[in-house]
Amino acid sequence: MRVRALWRLDQFFALPPESDSIPGVAQHFRRNFLVNSADGMLWLFGASFVSVNAILPVYATKLTDSPIVIGLIPALTDAGWFLPQLFMAPFVERMARKLTAVGWFGALERLPYLALALAALWLPTLTQPLAIVAFLVLILWKSLASGLVAMPWQELIATVIPVSHRGRFFGISHLAGQLLGVAGASAAIVILVHLPYPRNYALCFFIAFLSMSLSYMFLMLTIEPKTVQATAPRNDIQSYLKRLGSILRENANFRTFLVSRVLAYFGGMAYGFMAVYGVQRFNLSDAQAAVFTAILFGSGVLGYPLWGSVGDRLGHKRVLELSGGLWLVALLVALLAQSAAIFYCVFALMGFGSAGGVLGDLSIAMEFGPDAERPTYIGLTRTITGPAAFIAPLAGGAIITYTGYPIMFVVSLGFAILGLGILWLRVIEPRRAATINIFPSGVSS
Numbered sequence: 001m002r003v004r005a006l007w008r009l010d011q012f013f014a015l016p017p018e019s020d021s022i023p024g025v026a027q028h029f030r031r032n033f034l035v036n037s038a039d040g041m042l043w044l045f046g047a048s049f050v051s052v053n054a055i056l057p058v059y060a061t062k063l064t065d066s067p068i069v070i071g072l073i074p075a076l077t078d079a080g081w082f083l084p085q086l087f088m089a090p091f092v093e094r095m096a097r098k099l100t101a102v103g104w105f106g107a108l109e110r111l112p113y114l115a116l117a118l119a120a121l122w123l124p125t126l127t128q129p130l131a132i133v134a135f136l137v138l139i140l141w142k143s144l145a146s147g148l149v150a151m152p153w154q155e156l157i158a159t160v161i162p163v164s165h166r167g168r169f170f171g172i173s174h175l176a177g178q179l180l181g182v183a184g185a186s187a188a189i190v191i192l193v194h195l196p197y198p199r200n201y202a203l204c205f206f207i208a209f210l211s212m213s214l215s216y217m218f219l220m221l222t223i224e225p226k227t228v229q230a231t232a233p234r235n236d237i238q239s240y241l242k243r244l245g246s247i248l249r250e251n252a253n254f255r256t257f258l259v260s261r262v263l264a265y266f267g268g269m270a271y272g273f274m275a276v277y278g279v280q281r282f283n284l285s286d287a288q289a290a291v292f293t294a295i296l297f298g299s300g301v302l303g304y305p306l307w308g309s310v311g312d313r314l315g316h317k318r319v320l321e322l323s324g325g326l327w328l329v330a331l332l333v334a335l336l337a338q339s340a341a342i343f344y345c346v347f348a349l350m351g352f353g354s355a356g357g358v359l360g361d362l363s364i365a366m367e368f369g370p371d372a373e374r375p376t377y378i379g380l381t382r383t384i385t386g387p388a389a390f391i392a393p394l395a396g397g398a399i400i401t402y403t404g405y406p407i408m409f410v411v412s413l414g415f416a417i418l419g420l421g422i423l424w425l426r427v428i429e430p431r432r433a434a435t436i437n438i439f440p441s442g443v444s445s
Contacts, residue, residue: 002028005260018376024225031223032160036220037173044177046211048184049204050113051293053234053350054275056189058289059201061276063123063131070135070398074272075390078265080143082386090240098156099224103148106216112142113209120202150382155375161223164169166366167316171308178304178355181297184211188290197286221420244380246390247369253428254368254377258384260423261361262322265388267416269396270331270409274346277405278303282340290320295344296351301397303355310356315429316364321344323356331413335406367430 004166046309050056057070064070095101116138125133160171184207192200248255278284310321330349337343369377380395 010427013326016163016391017317024223025160027163028160028223028225029165031221033165033169034425035221036157036161037169037176039215040170040173041177041180041324042211042215042218044429045180045184046055046113046215048293048297049188049208049211050116051185051289051296052089053272053296054292054347055201055204055288055416057272057276058286059120060135061279062201063135064128065437066397067273067276067400068394068397069132069136070276071272072349073139073393075393076136076139077146077165078389078393079386080140080145080147082147082382082389083365083384083414084144084147085151085379086388087379087383088148089375092375095152095155097224098152098159099220099222101152102149102156105152105213105221106219108144109145109149110209110212110216112138112145113205113212115141115200117206117209118199119438120205124198137287139230147382150374151379152364154378154387156222156224158242158374160224163367164312166363167308167311167359169308170362171304171306171311174304174308174355174359178297178300178351182294182301185290186295188293190288192287192290194411195284209224241332244376245382247373251368253430256422257364257427258381259367260419260427261381261423262388263415263419264320265419266384266392266395266413267414267419268327269392270334270412270419272393273396273405273408274334274350277334278340278346281405282343284340288340291349292344295347296354297316298349299351300355303352304359307356307359315431316360316367317423317427317429319356319360320364321420321424324416324423326350326353326356328413329415331409335409335413336366364430 003248017277052074056073060070060073093099094102119134123134126134157169188204191203194200195203211360248258275289277290279288307319307323310322326349330346330353333342333349334346337346365378365381368372368381396408396412399411405410
């Protein structure tokens with residue numbers, strides 16, 4: 001039995017011959033898979049105490065009742081993650097080693113969580129306008145730091161985890177992280193119920209910082225192949241922008257994909273308001289934010305391994321299509337739910353679908369262009385869709401302010417249908433597109 005288990009483990013870590021194109025990848029693959037999985041697991045455990053979609057919005061209602069301010073939480077989070085990546089791409093393309101940049105920016109990314117823990121004790125002593133500004137500044141710091149580390153981190157992962165195992169890597173690491181997240185959210189429920197405000201939120205944010213700091217230690221154990229060489233020429237900004245324009249003009253499949261994602265992000269404007277809507281609509285306690293988080297993580301436990309396998313076998317376009325369909329169902333249930341028990345189903349659908357959305361969105365951008373221009377394609381994907389990710393929650397907040405939640409849910413549903421329709425009908429799976437050579441002219445893999 002033990003021999004069979006070891007054989008299966010060896011088979012899991014076996015790489016196809018083409019993975020030897022970068023010397024050192026196969027040699028350190030098992031170690032890199034494990035330490036980066038541990039990084040992802042511990043990060044998600046920490047995130048369960050400071051959920052952007054549940055705990056942080058409900059915490060913000062202690063500072064303000066403005067839907068627009070609450071909408072700024074997901075808006076700043078997404079914009080900070082997306083927008084810096086295009087500007088990082090030319091620097092990352094020239095980096096022979098990505099781990100150094102990941103280390104510096106990764107440390108900067110984790111410090112705001114400690115600041116949030118301290119601020120939770122301090123903000124109630126300030127005037128409301130000053131408390132809101134201070135809170136949003138911390139959210140912006142956290143978000144921009146994530147955006148700065150995102151590009152070198154994604155390129156590092158794309159280097160040390162070959163495409164043959166990338167879906168399984170994200171699936172397994174997120175599966176284990178979601179399991180830990182369920183435990184973390186359960187602990188957050190106890191903390192939010194039994195400790196008085198603001199100490200309950202301060203402790204949650206501090207635990208998040210500790211877990212994410214431990215994840216950083218595992219991340220820095222990555223062994224990056226020593227022979228990776230920078231291949232991108234040092235272009236001036238005018239040449240770089242010209243190259244971006246050429247990619248967008250000539251790669252019609254990639255351009256159509258970007259249109260579908262922009263519409264999808266507008267379709268997701270309701271995401272960050274679900275927890276606040278549920279608490280207010282059904283007169284629930286703050287601790288329900290942690291219950292919603294537990295449901296999100298628990299349903300993700302089922303989603304991540306499934307979506308990882310689907311992505312490796314059928315492509316990540318299919319993953320985005322299926323997860324987008326689940327979001328449509330979640331919006332309909334939110335519109336029609338007449339009890340808190342039914343509303344819990346919304347978070348189950350969101351968690352299961354979001355697992356596919358995260359895996360698909362992380363992975364598919366790595367596959368649209370040739371390897372030499374992978375950072376540019378990732379950067380274009382993140383930065384072009386970034387404004388939509390920023391504007392959508394603010395638009396949602398404005399719609400709620402003037403018309404209420406139901407109209408906002410309907411608008412979100414309309415955009416989501418448009419985005420899913422274009423993805424399904426007009427975008428070619430990039431792996432299949434590569435076989436028919438639709439990369440921009442003059443560029444080959």
